[in-house]
Amino acid sequence: MLAPTGWSGRFWARTECSFDGAGKGSCTTGDCGTGGMECKGNGAAPPATLAEFTLAGPASAKDYYDVSLVDGYNLPMMVDARGGAGGCASTGCVADLSRRCPSELRVGDACRSACEAFGKPEFCCSGAYANPTTCRPSVYSQMFKSACPQSYSYAFDDSTSTFTCSGADYTITFCPESAPR
Incomplete structure (x- = not known):
């Protein structure tokens, strides 16, 4: 897919x-x-x-990208940046979180987020928890983070989870071979 300058969006797999x-x-x-x-x-x-x-637009020369588990996990995923400048890194989650998923978050072979499972503001970073000072990682988001340290695990997990690059081509791989299923 060729995306236009300034495009913003998400990719995911349906199972x-x-x-x-x-x-x-x-x-x-x-x-x-x-x-x-x-x-x-x-x-x-x-x-x-x-x-x-x-993707870079008129206000920025950098692309911003990440792999997010904030909306839960349904399969392993990698994003590889190739041919760009500015420290372009690969990111993703190759761990099979369905095997580590606590029973209260499990939905078949997928793993819900604590926000989806419990709907509480402290898990959803909403209401009084809608800022980086009050929204802290939960035991559940910490479990995601320990398995996939470069992926978003909760709404304000920017410092270790957002990547930038200029002029790269991106490849998204669902279920990389290194992740047993």
Whole structure:
């Protein structure tokens, strides 16, 4: 896919999908709620591992990218930056978090976030917890972070999880070989 300058968006995988001959259906994880194969601009329903991008635009010469577990985890993912300048790093989560997922977060082979599971402001970084001073990592986000140290584990996990690069081509790999399933 060739994205235009200044584009911002997310990529994710949908799993356990079932579609009929007319393209109608749904997926167990990452479903986008359209009832069809195309998401038509809709986002992923949690739990879903996300690759997030903001490509350089008029106000910035840098691309920003990350792999996020804030909306849960449904499969391992890597983002590789190639050919760019400015310390372009690979990032992602190759660990199989479905094997480490606590029972209270487990949904089949996926792992919900604590926000999705419990809906409490302290897990969702909302209300009184909607800033980096009051929103702290939970025991659940720390579990995600220990398994995938370069991935977002909660809303304000910027310092170790946001990467920048200029002029790179990006490759997203779902289920890299190093992650047993």
